Amino acid sequence: MPLLVTDAIVLHAAPYLESSRILRLATRDAGVQSVVARGARSSKKRFGSAVDLFAEGQAQIQLKPGRDLHSLHGFDVTVSRPALALDLGRFTAASAMAECALRLVHEEAAPAVYGALVRGLDQLAAAAPDRTAAVTLGALWQLVGEVGFRPALEHCAECHAEIRADAEVRFHHRVGGALCERCSRLLPGGRRLPPSAMEALRAWLGDADLEVGLDDGETRAHQRLLREFLAQHLPDPRPLKAWLVWEQGAW
Incomplete structure (x- = not known):
C-alpha cells in the first residue's frame, strides 16, 4: 500500500468508534480524501492539533486501493488558524467554504484548487x-473558477x-454566466445584475487579493446568486447546510 505525503487541510472531523476520528482532508496531490486518525480522541500525542478544523500541514496517508477510507499515519501541523474559531462570523464562513470544497473537489491532484482554498482561509x-x-464570497468564486x-462575464x-463593462x-445560472441583451430576451430565467454587481464578480x-466593499443588501444578493x-x-443535490447557516446569520 503506497504512502502519500502531501500538504493537506482538515475540512471535516467526526468521531469514530471509541478513540478515533474520521477526517475529510483537502490535499494538494490527491484532492479530497477520507482518512481515519486512530487514537486521536484518546491521546493528543500522536496528532495534536491535526484533528482541529481548518488546520493545515503535511499529512502522511496510507492509501488503500479500492477503498474510500484510508489511514492517517501522521499530520505535521504548520498553520492552525485559531482566528477562525474566535469569531462566529469567521467560523461559519469557513465552514461554508469547507462544505463547498467537499462538494466541488474530487479525488485527484488539483494544486491550483488547493491553493485557492488555502488563500481563501488565510x-x-x-x-x-x-x-x-465579502472576503468569503471572493474566495468561493475563486474556488469555483x-x-x-x-462563469462567463466579459462575453455572452x-x-x-x-458584454460592456457598464x-x-x-x-x-444554467447557461453559465452573463447574457447579452439579445440572448437574455430569448432565454427565460436568471437574475438581472446591475453594473456594480458585475464589477464585484469581475x-x-x-484578483483574489482585491478588496470589494458591499453593504448588507448587496451581501445578501451576492450570497443568493452564488448559492443558486x-x-x-453541483452534482450532489443535497442542500448546503453550513452555507445556509452562514447566509442567514443563524447563530
Missing part, C-alpha cells in the same frame, strides 16, 4: 468582522458577444 482568518462576507465552473455565455445584464474572479449558481452546477 484571507478569512485575517479579515475584520465587517469584511468577512479553479474547479472549472468559472450563449453567443459570445462582448451594462446591466441577466446572469443565467474583481473576485480576476452552485445549486445548478
